[in-house]
Amino acid sequence: MACRVEAEVKGSVLLLRMSGELDHHEVGPIRKELADLMESDSIRHIILNLAKLEFMDSSGLGLILGRYKYLQKIGGNMVLCAATPTVKRLFEMSGMYKILMVEISEERALSRLEAVQ
Amino acid sequence: MKNKLTCNFSSISENEGLARMIAASFIAQYDPTLGELSDIKTVVSEAVTNAIIHGYNEEGFHEVCMRLSIDNRILTIEIEDQGKGINEVDQAMQPLYTSRPDMERSGMGFTIMEHFMDKVEVHSSQSRGTVVKMVKQLSAVKANCM
Secondary structure, three states, X not given: XXXXXXXXXXXXXXXXXXXXXEOHHHHHHHHHHHHHHHHHOOOOEEEEEEEEEEEEOHHHHHHHHHHHHHHHHOOOOEEEEOOOHHHHHHHHHHOHHXXXXXXXXXXXXXXXXXXXX | OEEEEEEEEEOOOHHHHHHHHHHHHHHHOOOXXXXXXXXXXXXXXXXXXXXXXXXXXXXXXXXXXXXXXXXXXXXXXXXXXXXXXXXXXXXXXXXXXXXXXXXXXXXXXXXXXXXXXXXXXXXXXXOOEEEEEEEEEOOOOOOOOO
């Protein structure tokens, strides 16, 4: 199953709602789209809503880690929200769960970002 | 009860999802838990992706072989490629290690396989290919009758 990404820009925040299956096959085109979007819209933060992401493997982790490193360089933050238990487990195993901000909803994630700015 | 399934498919990334679906369908008939089903899909995805990216450098004209077998609820999965092989298997299996930092890989593939399966063995020789063999005991089926 393909991975769909719905992107919404709110000021300097890029809100990404991912659904479907995020694997190596899907990661390539998404990486390019995100890179274009982030540069053209002067994005500083990302909120990842993974509520509808049914599958992810280490290729997906690589994609997210790559965007996280980019945000770190420009002083931005990444907030993870609503990941399913299976997806959450991968984040925990990789140690990324400890370095990302985690919130239960998009609204909470947005207010968390406003608070740290 | 014993059962097995073997399939060969082209080394193209489209087939990562197909391999996951085949493996999930194969074990679905043995009433796995949802967690087991998701573990199996993940490890198949990791091993097939490794074969395509690392074994074959993303050249799509090769073949990946997947062998699934089950005996007494012990599931064995073998993913084989005839690609370039792994130089240092121990190093490749370290968490966060990747031979392709240029590709933004997380380096978590083998760590995930070891975490989700009871046993992972890697047999590799240079220029001849790699076989990843993974074993997992599925939990007993709970009796569901009144």
